[in-house]
Amino acid sequence: MKILLVTHRYPPHTGGVETHVREIAVRLDAKGHDVTVLSADATANINRQNVDDGVLVQRYRSARPGNAFYIAPQLVKAVRQSDADVVHAHNYHAFPLLFAALGVTGQQFVVTTHYHGESNNDIRNALLELYRPLGRWAIRRADDVIAVSDWERQQLQADFGVDATVIPNGLNKDRFANATPEPNAEPYLLCVGRLEEYKGIQYAIRALSELPEYELLIAGRGPYMEALKRIASEEGVADRVTFLGYVADDRLPGLYAGATAYVTLSAVESYGMTVAEALTAGTPCVVRESGALTDWADRDGCVGVDSMAPAAIATTVREAINCDVDAATVPDWDDIVERIVARYD
Template identity: 60%
Template sequence: MKILQVTPRYPPQSGGVETHVREISERLVERGHDVTVLTADAGDGGFRAERRNGVHVRRFRSIAPGGAMHVCPQLAAAVRRTDADVVHAHNYHSFPLFFAALGIGDRRFVVTPHYHGGSADSTRDKLLSAYRPVGRWAVRRADAVVAVSKWERKQLATDFDVDATVIPNGLDVDRFTSADPVERDRPYILTVGRLEEYKGVQHAIRALSELPEYDLLVAGSGPYHDELERIARQEDVEDRVEFLGYVDDEELPGLYAGADAYVTLSKFEAYGMTVAEALAAGTPCVVREAGALVDWTSVGGCVGVESVASNAVVPAVADATDLDPNTSNLLGWDAVVDHVEEQYRGIMLSDEKREA
């Protein structure tokens, strides 16, 4: 089968959607499929083509204010020229999905929106509001829609009136379950992710003043870094907050395994990949009851908080450290690709039946 993936960014760019597209693309190649990725992250160098682990990658230049949206009209023409059997577009919150829908013609079309409903950035939020009518059209153009969480499926039904199939993000489970814990002089709490205001790391920093027995390790980089450092100084906990920056994939499992608790207080998530990684490493979690993180509150080993105030976060950390994580529902990437292939074959079969 010839499969075309369309996504705003692709590795070595990092992020949840980037990881998702890479994992399914490389595994589809291993299963004998011909996979091409069209992405809008070429940067100032302009168009370039390469091959990464068997995947054909074609990078186009885009306009990306604030590193977001990736306006890239040339993707529509690139999709129109393809001879793919299936076109699979990702990430409602960026324009490549819309341009894929414009260029799809009569090809089979799958959409994974990774939809979280909004943005904490006011400019981005206005763009998303203006984009809603055409974005809704693009999602409804799909022959199949895939949600990565139950919460996302409900939101897609409410906002776009589509019935999505839930296929969660996958995980290299063994890599995390077999990790050797990082050893440090003091126990620590961990948070992982891009340093944006909506990710809520500032709330974990503020709670630290009431958790004197712990350090806080912050893995990730992003534009909110300087403000987080300022907050740590303001709260007089800067000596117990360590900003690790980007952490290599090989080091991350040990960081999870060594933590007494993992904390994520993000306002918007379509799934919550870092929660799955922490649980797989045997680390209990504190999650904000917002977006798809709500789904994790029913999983053993997770404590949900409705408020991000310290008087809610502090006791939740104490409660979490007494829990044993449940990893029985975590899917490996091979299982995810089984389900994705089933979606592809299903719409191809429906097409053949219509023609017959």
């Protein structure tokens, strides 16, 4: 089967959608399918065309207002000229999905929306509202729509009247299971992710005043770092907050395994990949009851919190650390690709 995957970005760029697309691309190739990726992330530092683990990756330049949307209308022609059996586009929140919808002719058209209903700032939300009629048309043009969580499925039904099939993100479970805990002088809580205000790490920092026995390790980079450092100083907990910056892939499983609890308080998510990683490493999780993270609150090893007050978060942390963790329900990528191919068929 010839499969064309269309996305806004592809590794070495990092992110949930980027990881998702690469994981399914290389596994589809390994199963004998002819896979090509079209992405809208061409820069002077990345080859316009390369082969990644057997997958042909073709990159196009795009306009990126606010480092978002990835407007690359040349994708319409690229999709239209392809001889793919299936065109599988990703990410409602960027324009390549729309251009894929405009380009498909006789190919089967599949969409994985990674939809979270809103963005993380007012300007992007206003632009997304203007985009909604086009986005609705693009989604409804699909022969099949895939959501990565039940929460997302419900949002797609409410916002667009679309019935989606839930196929979640997978995980390289062997990478996280039985990881050797990273040693630390004091017990620590862990946050992992891009440092943006909507990720809610500031609430974890403020909760440290109620959790004097713990340090907080923060893995990730982003524009909100200086603000987070200022908050830690204002709260008088700067000596118990460590900013790790970028963490290499081979270190991350040990960080999860060594944490007393993993804490994610993001306001906007369509799945929650880091929760799956933490659970597979055997670490209990505190999740904000917002967006798709609400789906995790019912899992063994996860406890939800709906208040961002320090005392509420601290109480939830103490509840979570006494939970039994069961990672059996976290799917691996091979299972996910089997389910996606079944939808293609």
